Amino acid sequence: MPYAAVPSPASNNSGSSLYVGLMSGTSLDGIDGVLADFSLPVRPRVLAQAQRSFSVDLRSDLLDLTQPGINELERAAHLSQTLSSLYAEVVHELVQRGGQGNFSVAAVGCHGQTVRHRPEQGFSLQLVNGALLAELTGMTVITDFRSGDIAAGGQGAPLVPAFHEALFRHSSIPRLILNLGGIANLTLLIPGRVTRGYDTGPANLLMDGWIGRCLGQAFDREGGWAAQGHCHPVLLESLLAHPFFQRSAPKSTGREDFSLEWLAEHGEWVFSLPPEDVQATLLELTARSVAAVVQAECREHRGTELYLCGGGALNTQLTKRLRILMPEVRVGRTEDLGVPVQQVEALAFAWLAWARVQGKAGNLPEVTGARHGVVLGALYSPPS
Ligand SMILES: Nc1ncnc2c1ncn2[C@@H]1O[C@H](COP(=O)(O)OP(=O)(O)OP(=O)(O)O)[C@@H](O)[C@H]1O
Numbered sequence: 001m002p003y004a005a006v007p008s009p010a011s012n013n014s015g016s017s018l019y020v021g022l023m024s025g026t027s028l029d030g031i032d033g034v035l036a037d038f039s040l041p042v043r044p045r046v047l048a049q050a051q052r053s054f055s056v057d058l059r060s061d062l063l064d065l066t067q068p069g070i071n072e073l074e075r076a077a078h079l080s081q082t083l084s085s086l087y088a089e090v091v092h093e094l095v096q097r098g099g100q101g102n103f104s105v106a107a108v109g110c111h112g113q114t115v116r117h118r119p120e121q122g123f124s125l126q127l128v129n130g131a132l133l134a135e136l137t138g139m140t141v142i143t144d145f146r147s148g149d150i151a152a153g154g155q156g157a158p159l160v161p162a163f164h165e166a167l168f169r170h171s172s173i174p175r176l177i178l179n180l181g182g183i184a185n186l187t188l189l190i191p192g193r194v195t196r197g198y199d200t201g202p203a204n205l206l207m208d209g210w211i212g213r214c215l216g217q218a219f220d221r222e223g224g225w226a227a228q229g230h231c232h233p234v235l236l237e238s239l240l241a242h243p244f245f246q247r248s249a250p251k252s253t254g255r256e257d258f259s260l261e262w263l264a265e266h267g268e269w270v271f272s273l274p275p276e277d278v279q280a281t282l283l284e285l286t287a288r289s290v291a292a293v294v295q296a297e298c299r300e301h302r303g304t305e306l307y308l309c310g311g312g313a314l315n316t317q318l319t320k321r322l323r324i325l326m327p328e329v330r331v332g333r334t335e336d337l338g339v340p341v342q343q344v345e346a347l348a349f350a351w352l353a354w355a356r357v358q359g360k361a362g363n364l365p366e367v368t369g370a371r372h373g374v375v376l377g378a379l380y381s382p383p384s
């Protein structure tokens with residue numbers, strides 16, 4: 001496959017405070033990117049943002065690789081290259097939007113695409129060809145943020161709590177940050193206490209999968225289809241019996257635990273229910289599993305504020321259910337704290353790249369269970 005190099009603004013990046021963050025998450029919807037100025041690291045300024053949706057074919061190829069299959073090595077290598085071209089296009093767009101390249105970028109923090117997450121077996125696999133991305137952008141590229149934490153005995157996820165802590169912690173107000181991506185993860189910023197965080201279970205990936213299977217749509221816009229159905233209490237109870245929900249932290253999850261194959265294990269009868277009822281039940285699964293942990297965590301902390309981010313924050317039916325289930329919790333969005341919901345994770349990976357360049361640990365051992373802090377990420381220098 002031929003690759004065209006992107007005109008580089010980064011030939012001299014010494015002293016630059018500009019970082020690019022690229023996130024393509026478990027929902028497999030595409031890439032979110034930001035270009036941000038870290039002159040004040042606790043208040044990074046987003047100069048530009050860009051997004052790329054994955055094509056139906058790319059999404060389906062990536063989804064295939066999340067389950068064991070034949071010829072995985074070659075498929076993974078090819079998809080890493082395809083993804084790297086797309087990441088480079090997003091970087092190019094960010095540079096154009098951020099000022100036509102009259103600046104240098106210190107580094108690109110690229111999460112890559114998770115296709116397998118098995119921390120208990122010692123690995124978490126994100127696809128991206130870092131060397132190719134460095135070649136295509138002419139920039140320093142930092143990838144593979146999870147392996148260092150896992151090598152130190154951690155889950156390798158979630159990593160964003162350190163960034164949430166740096167940006168969103170308040171000295172006297174208890175704040176919870178809830179990312180509703182493919183998977184949901186919660187960060188607890190309680191005054192006087194160490195920051196904690198963990199994955200709570202599925203957010204959108206089951207709903208996305210079900211509406212894709214039944215209606216051929218990528219996602220349920222604003223939860224409109226789920227709102228037409230009725231939650232099926234027997235199915236909901238059966239789904240909530242997944243042992244992940246009872247596990248104590250540190251914990252992280254992915255498509256290995258929650259998938260349409262797992263839904264099918266609940267019995268053939270699921271497929272004879274009105275499909276919008278299944279969607280309503282999957283939405284309720286996300287809402288209940290999140291509300292249960294938020295309420296348990298908030299019980300001792302009066303006046304807790306919960307801030308939502310990730311694409312699920314735009315699902316009005318889901319946020320409505322969360323507000324109904326947790327009337328005692330003030331629910332807002334990270335916009336209220338200065339970061340739009342779709343920029344939080346991309347900005348987190350710009351921040352993690354910044355941390356890598358500063359030689360700062362990017363993980364929080366209290367969150368991931370690692371034995372110690374680790375400077376995260378593998379660095380690819382730009383072509384000289
Ligand atoms: N307008 C909307 N209405 C309902 N749902 C939406 C809307 N916009 C986005 N979403 C949901 O958000 C998902 C994408 O969210 P996001 O980009 O935060 O996930 P991700 O980063 O891929 O996942 P993760 O955080 O688990 O890695 C979509 O797949 C869709 O389910």
Ligand SMILES: CC(=O)N[C@H]1[C@@H]2OC[C@@H](O2)[C@@H](O)[C@@H]1O[C@H](C)C(=O)O
Pocket residue numbers: 025026114117124156157158159160161179181182183184185199252253254345
């Ligand atoms: C293995 C993996 O890609 N995990 C993601 C996923 O998506 C949300 C949740 O599960 C979180 O644990 C993590 O991503 C974010 C960016 C994190 O590491 O904090």
